[in-house]
Amino acid sequence: MRAQWAIRTEGLTKVYASRHQTYTAVYNLNLQIADGETVGFLGANGAGKTTTIKMLLDFIAPTQGRAWLYDIPCTEPRARRQVGYMPEQPYFPRYLTPRELLHAHAALAGVPSREVKHRVEVALEMARADGFAHRPIGKLSKGMTQRVALAQALVGNPQLLILDEPASGLDPVSRVEMRNVLQALKEHGKTIFLSSHHLSEVERICDRVAIIHQGRLLAFGTPEELTQQTDRYVLVAEQVTTDAERALRQLCSGVRRDGAQVNAVTDGERVYEAVALLRQTGARLVSVIQQRETLEEAFLRIVQQTPSTEFTGEKAA
Amino acid sequence: MLRAFFALIKLSFLEAVRRQILHVMVLLSLVVIAVAGTVSFFDLGVQVKIVKDTGMVMILLAGALSVVFLLSGALFHDVEQRLLYPVLARPIPRGLYLLARYAGALGAVYLGMTLMAATLLALLWVHLHYLSTLAIVAVAFTYLEVALVGALTLLVSTFFTPAMTATLTLFLYLLGSLKMGYLHHLAERNTGFAKWAITAVSALLPNMEAFRFKDALVHDLTVPIGYLLMVAVYAVCYTAMCVAISVWRFRRREM
Ligand SMILES: Nc1ncnc2c1ncn2[C@@H]1O[C@H](COP(=O)(O)OP(=O)(O)OP(=O)(O)O)[C@@H](O)[C@H]1O
Ligand SMILES: [Mg+2]
Numbered sequence: 001m002r003a004q005w006a007i008r009t010e011g012l013t014k015v016y017a018s019r020h021q022t023y024t025a026v027y028n029l030n031l032q033i034a035d036g037e038t039v040g041f042l043g044a045n046g047a048g049k050t051t052t053i054k055m056l057l058d059f060i061a062p063t064q065g066r067a068w069l070y071d072i073p074c075t076e077p078r079a080r081r082q083v084g085y086m087p088e089q090p091y092f093p094r095y096l097t098p099r100e101l102l103h104a105h106a107a108l109a110g111v112p113s114r115e116v117k118h119r120v121e122v123a124l125e126m127a128r129a130d131g132f133a134h135r136p137i138g139k140l141s142k143g144m145t146q147r148v149a150l151a152q153a154l155v156g157n158p159q160l161l162i163l164d165e166p167a168s169g170l171d172p173v174s175r176v177e178m179r180n181v182l183q184a185l186k187e188h189g190k191t192i193f194l195s196s197h198h199l200s201e202v203e204r205i206c207d208r209v210a211i212i213h214q215g216r217l218l219a220f221g222t223p224e225e226l227t228q229q230t231d232r233y234v235l236v237a238e239q240v241t242t243d244a245e246r247a248l249r250q251l252c253s254g255v256r257r258d259g260a261q262v263n264a265v266t267d268g269e270r271v272y273e274a275v276a277l278l279r280q281t282g283a284r285l286v287s288v289i290q291q292r293e294t295l296e297e298a299f300l301r302i303v304q305q306t307p308s309t310e311f312t313g314e315k316a317a
Numbered sequence: 318m319l320r321a322f323f324a325l326i327k328l329s330f331l332e333a334v335r336r337q338i339l340h341v342m343v344l345l346s347l348v349v350i351a352v353a354g355t356v357s358f359f360d361l362g363v364q365v366k367i368v369k370d371t372g373m374v375m376i377l378l379a380g381a382l383s384v385v386f387l388l389s390g391a392l393f394h395d396v397e398q399r400l401l402y403p404v405l406a407r408p409i410p411r412g413l414y415l416l417a418r419y420a421g422a423l424g425a426v427y428l429g430m431t432l433m434a435a436t437l438l439a440l441l442w443v444h445l446h447y448l449s450t451l452a453i454v455a456v457a458f459t460y461l462e463v464a465l466v467g468a469l470t471l472l473v474s475t476f477f478t479p480a481m482t483a484t485l486t487l488f489l490y491l492l493g494s495l496k497m498g499y500l501h502h503l504a505e506r507n508t509g510f511a512k513w514a515i516t517a518v519s520a521l522l523p524n525m526e527a528f529r530f531k532d533a534l535v536h537d538l539t540v541p542i543g544y545l546l547m548v549a550v551y552a553v554c555y556t557a558m559c560v561a562i563s564v565w566r567f568r569r570r571e572m
């Protein structure tokens with residue numbers, strides 16, 4: 001039976017200490033991520049995302065607190081048996097080809113010998129890295145290397161994917177491809193934990209979103225839970241005369257004619273006036289929709305509401 | 318686990334055999350050995366002595382220097398260039414990684430040493446039409462010596478940067494070669510704490526002189542088998558100790 005939580009942390013804290021200063025990169029982080037969930041880990045630069053991931057993979061030891069992957073303490077190598085990891089800014093030996101690299105990683109991941117060849121080809125194809133699988137990695141572009149890194153993460157057919165900014169350095173087309181791959185993995189019941197700045201991407205595929213700011217977890221919930229309704233209404237109308245359009249501009253922002261339709265945006269106070277105006281001038285109202293925050297707006301709101309608590313301490317003598 | 322270990326050794330080996338320093342060392346030594354073996358001297362006895370002497374020195378020198386240069390920066394660069402992250406995210410203990418890193422680099426150096434040794438033994442065969450056991454034993458012990466130097470480099474590299482590691486290891490190696498003659502003498506002439514400190518330091522330093530069978534080979538002396546065994550056990554223990562401490566250091570490292 002598989003454990004309930006793919007990732008679980010309790011009071012996870014990391015304090016970096018240099019000679020004169022201490023810096024709290026992650027503070028008292030409590031996360032519970034269920035098996036099969038796709039979770040986005042959002043935070044500004046330096047928020048502590050990579051530090052958290054490094055603790056999960058036992059690259060660095062937590063100053064306090066503990067973490068488990070599938071109920072196995074992170075400090076044990078076997079906790080990583082189910083893990084496929086894609087580092088932020090991945091580097092691999094330059095002289096190896098992606099195919100050679102994946103063969104090595106299949107062995108490291110414990111893929112049985114007779115399945116290696118098959119697994120390597122499947123992973124290369126999934127990550128769309130099969131087109132350049134025979135070229136030395138040192139000669140690949142950044143985006144290509146990123147795909148090799150994804151293939152490398154997938155080669156062991158892991159149940160848990162830990163991806164540190166998987167879309168960084170990708171062009172819009174590749175980013176969509178990356179999203180489609182993640183979507184497919186999600187449909188196969190894989191657990192995905194990805195850090196990102198691309199909030200619209202995250203919003204599309206993640207079941208839940210964790211927002212970290214200055215090392216503290218500020219919010220953790222579904223995108224619906226985190227976003228609020230806004231005081232913004234979008235009106236769509238037809239048969240709007242030029243006079244009516246001019247009048248509408250007094251009440252609304254972003255009035256735009258789109259073929260036969262006119263779009264306008266206004267707030268709760270003026271939405272009734274605008275509707276009345278349209279009625280009076282004989283226009284036909286197609287829809288009035290109250291807008292919801294985008295995840296980006298929710299993120300900014302949540303982060304800005306929080307007073308700065310940056311933890312830089314002088315070290316006690 | 319074993320397959321993972323071999324995959325790691327292969328990666329480390331492939332990295333090491335590509336290094337220019339190894340190519341240069343091996344080529345240079347091969348040229349010197351070949352010249353010593355083919356240029357005619359006055360008589361065969363002298364020629365054979367010169368071939369043995371140069372050959373042994375070159376194998377040891379090239380082997381030891383290569384292993385120091387390959388291993389002094391290995392861990393540092395793996396961390397610095399972030400090559401380590403994808404590997405350490407695999408379900409393998411860090412110690413295994415370190416062991417494989419050591420074994421792979423050593424394997425590459427051994428490959429080079431084997432080329433030199435084969436050349437040396439072939440030249441001796443050409444001149445003498447037979448191979449003494451001692452010639453093979455002497456070569457085998459340079460392999461052990463290089464393994465020990467590699468382990469020492471690895472250990473030092475868990476404390477220092479590459480340049481510092483290479484310098485310090487070579488310094489320790491030199492001290493280890495002086496050990497018996499010089500340090501003993503020094504200990505005898507001091508008293509109290511100084512004597513104690515010198516004795517302690519000389520006990521910790523690797524005894525490199527123990528591996529030198531070159532003179533025995535050149536002068537056709539015999540070496541008792543018991544002594545050979547003792548030296549072999551010493552080499553294995555010292556090497557194992559260095560690697561064990563390196564593993565312990567590396568496991569606690571923040572990546
Ligand atoms: N080895 C280290 N020593 C000291 N401070 C560190 C170290 N590594 C990270 N930090 C600090 O910890 C904080 C969090 O860093 P982290 O790399 O986790 O951020 P991040 O959320 O991944 O940011 P980004 O989006 O830029 O990748 C930063 O302020 C960083 O300067
Ligand atoms: Mg980061």
